[in-house]
Amino acid sequence: xxxxxxxxxxxxxxxxxxxxxxxxxxxxxxxxxxxxxxxxxxxxxxxxxxxxxxxxxxxxxxxxxxxxxxxxxxxxxxxxxxxxxxxxxxxxxxxxxxxxxxxxxxxxxxxx
Numbered sequence: 275x276x277x278x279x280x281x282x283x284x285x286x287x288x289x290x291x292x293x294x295x296x297x298x299x300x301x302x303x304x305x306x307x308x309x310x311x312x313x314x315x316x317x318x319x320x321x322x323x324x325x326x327x328x329x330x331x332x333x334x335x336x337x338x339x340x341x342x343x344x345x346x347x348x349x350x351x352x353x354x355x356x357x358x359x360x361x362x363x364x365x366x367x368x369x370x371x372x373x374x375x376x377x378x379x380x381x382x383x384x385x386x
Contacts, residue, residue, distance in 0.1 A: 275374070275375065276298050276299050276300035276301070276302065276305075276371070276374050277298070277299040277300075277375070277377075278296055278297070278298055278299075278369045278370070278371065278374060278375070278376070278377035279296070279297045279299075279369075279377055279378070280294060280295070280296050280367060280368065280369050280377045280378065280379055280380040281294070281295050281296075281297070281380055282294040282295045282380060283366075283367060283380030283381045283382045283383075284381075284382070284383070285383045285384075285385065286359055286382075286383070286384055286385070287359075287384070287385050288359060288360055288361055288384055288385065288386045289358060289359065290359050290384075291355070291356060291357045291358075291359065292356045292359065292382060293353055293354065293355045293356070294310065294353065294354040294356065294367055294369075294380060294382070295351060295352070295353050295354075296308070296310070296351065296352040296353070296354075296369030296377060297350065297351055298350040298351070298352075298371070298374075299350075300350070301347075301350060302345070302347055302350055302352075302371060303327070303347050305327070305371040305372050305373065305374065306326055306327050306372050307324050307325070307326055307371065307372050308324065308325055308345050308352045308369070308370070308371045308372075309321060309322075309323065309324035309325070309343075309369075309370050309371070310322045310323050310324075310343060310352070310354045310367055310368070310369060310370075311367070311368045311370055312363075312365035312366065312367045312368065312382075313365055313366050313368070313379075314362075314364060314365040314366075317365075319368070320334065321334060322334050322337055322341065322354070322367070323337065323341055323342075323343035323354060324343065325343045325344065325345050325352070327347075329345075331343055336362070337356075337363075340356065340357050340358045340359075341354060341355065341356050341357070342354070342355040342357075343355075352369060352371075354367070356382070359382075359384045360384060360386075361384050361385070361386040362384075363382060363384050364382060364383050364384050365381075365382060366379040366380065366381050366382075367379060367380050367381075367382055
């Protein structure tokens with residue numbers, strides 16, 4: 275089973291940027307959708323952004339225009355570039371692929 279490990283989280287001021295990375299322990303060539311989710315305290319986990327094998331992307335309305343998802347199948351990596359961060363982006367961010375287990379998550383905290 276391919277394992278996913280997220281990294282890149284941290285503390286950033288509002289308006290700042292972070293890039294999250296998701297490293298897969300095996301090939302993701304056959305995984306159609308790779309996605310980032312997030313879960314804030316007391317809230318349900320929500321889809322932030324997704325990218326298919328063909329490169330089609332989808333974004334939550336709240337992050338559209340600020341976040342950019344990308345994937346590198348050769349390097350088995352998925353990235354999430356987050357710009358213009360807001361306090362409401364504070365959450366644990368998780369990487370997920372179709373048929374794969376959740377990663378352990380990485381904390382993003384945006385100070386206002």
